[in-house]
Amino acid sequence: MAGHGKDYEKVYVWSVLLRVYHWVFALSIFILIATGLYINWPWTNTWMEGSHQWTMAIMRYIHYVAGMLFTMATIARIYLWFFGNKNEKVWDFAPITPRNIKNMITTSFYYAYLTDNHEHRTGHNAMAGMSYVMTILLAVIQFITGFYLLYPESSFFVGLGSVFGTQQTARFIHHILNWYFAIFAAVHIYIASWNDIRSPEGLISSIFSGYKFFPKGHH
Amino acid sequence: MDRNMFTGGLPGTISRRGFLRACAIATAAMGLPMEMVTKVAEAAESPERPRVIWLHFQECTGCSESMLRASHPDLATLILDLIDLQYHETLMVGAGHQAEAAFEKAIEEPGYVLVVEGSIPTGEYEDFCMIGGHSAEHNLKKAAKNAAAIINIGTCSAWGGIPVARPNPTKAVATGDIIKDKPIINIGGCPPNPHNFLSAVLYYLTFKKLPPTDIYGRPLFAYGRRIHDHCERRPHFDEGRYAEQFGDVGHRLGYCLYKVGCKAPETFGNCSIIRFNDVEVWPVSVGNGCYGCTEPNFWDTMSPFHERLPGVPLPVNGGTIANATDIGKKALGITAAALAIHAGIGVAKSFAKGKKKEEE
Known part of the structure; x- marks a missing residue:
């Protein structure tokens, strides 16, 4: 490495598959929120009527296609929980090991501005890890309820979705989770930016390039 | 709807309850809020009934038939009790000079509502429709002179209907043209x-x-929306499920009739909502496409009636859910391939590492 390579070292953190997963997941979430809210409240219905605009049909179609991508992204992420690299595996960041539980406490102090000390981890900190595990589990619920609503005549998806009750209960869960993902996206972008400013490691660029930068000997 | 819905205990009578029910249905059909039912009922039972003169010209009397017999006999009774029908060629008892005298008397006092059924032949063809020795045009002008308003019942008097269809042999026109x-x-x-x-x-x-x-000139409460937008077969249209020809599997399964010539995507009306004849049917519900009969010049512009209406964009080719399912399957394939490649590289790497260790 040239230039300032003395102070920082470049570490390969995120595999190609994880980065593809992240952007498909992120993009599909934005599309799903926008189209999902429209389907919930089709506010253009009367003034677009009679002008050959199949607004609702198009919104539903986009929602379904984005839902397919969302599902595939979720499956890829769950695969990486077990077969990804060391930063991508679930036990690296889920608060289930003593190391991660300790990290969760220090991170919460760091986020509350109570301390400037924090662990330089190549992967996720345990606080982020917990929210990502939760998000993926909720994503599974979201796509199961979604498929339950989309294929009301398929015995497979009806069997799967009936865990959540009737179609209407599933619709309600699906709707509430839509808001979870909207809030998650806002919080996620805020905390990622906050971390990138407070502790410059190339956190944001790492999800494009796969590389993070750490002070030598700090990880 | 139950046929006895509007009747009282005795045949041919209307109960108070049935009367209010009819007013409520009419209020809903007009798109008025339900608080208006009392107002509508008050107006309907007012002793000052509007005088109505009903003229027939070039038509088939189907509008009167549908009005009086086919659909709601008791509602028709209501309408006849509601309005003061002074002249109606099909219904009146009188004939010949008696009928003409009734017509002359009815149009004397201004302020009546003129209902016109049928188109009017003009020019050198005006004698194609003669009533009491006078042409249709003459009668219409005479009756319209003192009328407060004109209601055209049916497409013939509204825009000419079937009589004006090419080549329009009688040079017929609509009421509004005269x-x-x-x-x-x-x-x-x-x-x-x-x-x-x-x-x-x-x-x-x-x-x-x-x-x-x-x-x-069509009332918005009834003709403000496309039939297509409220059709019970609309989900099949959105999903790309069509009857390709009459009697095929799709037709038997009740799929969308668009490809066998349904004109509902270009036709405004409330047929798909309020339906006909007390038995909740309308053309599409019994397997025949809409002919677009509420539209001006439908006989020329909407035919051939059993050919697909051109230029209607389908929302999503192949149907929204079917298409999304197809994309979903492809995405599943790509994901499976990506995971397989990822796993393959992992296995190959560990295999290479293992070999290295052995060499060391």
Whole structure:
């Protein structure tokens, strides 16, 4: 490495598959929120009527296609929980090991501005890890309820979705989770930016390039 | 709807309950809030019934038939009790000079509502429709002179209908082409739904003015929306499930009739909502596409009736869910391939590492 390579070292953190997963997941979430809210409240219905605009049909179609991508992204992420690299595996960041539980406490102090000390981890900190595990589990619920609503005549998806009750209960869960993902996206972008400013490691660029930068000997 | 819905205990009578029910249905058909039912009922039972003169020209009397017999006999009774029908060629008992005398007497006093059924032949062809020795045009002009408003019942009087279809052998025109100085309302349809006519009359009784209309003079409460948008087969259209020809599997399964010539995507009306004849049917519900009969010049512009209407964009080719399912399957394939490649590289790497270790 040239230039300032003395102070920082470049570490390969995120595999190609994880980065593809992240952007498909992120993009599909934005599309799903926008189209999902429209389907919930089709506010253009009367003034677009009679002008050959199949607004609702198009919104539903986009929602379904984005839902397919969302599902595939979720499956890829769950695969990486077990077969990804060391930063991508679930036990690296889920608060289930003593190391991660300790990290969760220090991170919460760091986020509350109570301390400037924090662990330089190549992967996720345990606080982020917990929210990502939760998000993926909720994503599974979201796509199961979604498929339950989309294929009301398929015995497979009806069997799967009936865990959540009737179609209407599933619709309600699906709707509430839509808001979870909207809030998650806002919080996620805020905390990622906050971390990138407070502790410059190339956190944001790492999800494009796969590389993070750490002070030598700090990880 | 139950046929006895509007009747009282005795045959041919109307109970108070049945009367209010009819007013409620008419109020709903007009798109008025339910608080208006009392107003509509008050107007309907007022002793001052509007005088109505009903003229027949070039038509088949199907509008009167549908109005009086086919759909709601008791509602028709209501309408006849509601309005003061002074002249109706099909219904009146009188004939010949007696009938003509009744007509002359009826048009003397101004302020009546003129209902016109049928188109009017003009020019050298005006004697194609003669009543009491006078041409249709002569009779219409005479009757319209003292009329407060004109209601055209059916597509013939509204826009010419079947008589003006090419080559228009009688040079027929619509009422509005001859009478320019009176408020005109068009109840399109071949025949129109009697509810729409009834509602227009009740609107006039309640508010003493004609209801708001679209550019073709049709009341918006009945003709403000496309039939297609409220069709019970619409989900099949969105999903790309069509009857390809009459009698095929799709037709038997009740799929969308668009490809066998349904004109509902270009036709405005409430047929798919209020339906016909007390038994909740309308053309599409019994497996025949809409002919577009509530639209001006439908006989020329909507035919051939069993050919696909051109230029209707399908929302998503192949149907929204079917298409999304297809994309979903492809995405699943790509994901599986990506995971397999990822796993393959992992296995190959560990295999290479293992070999290295062995070499060391």
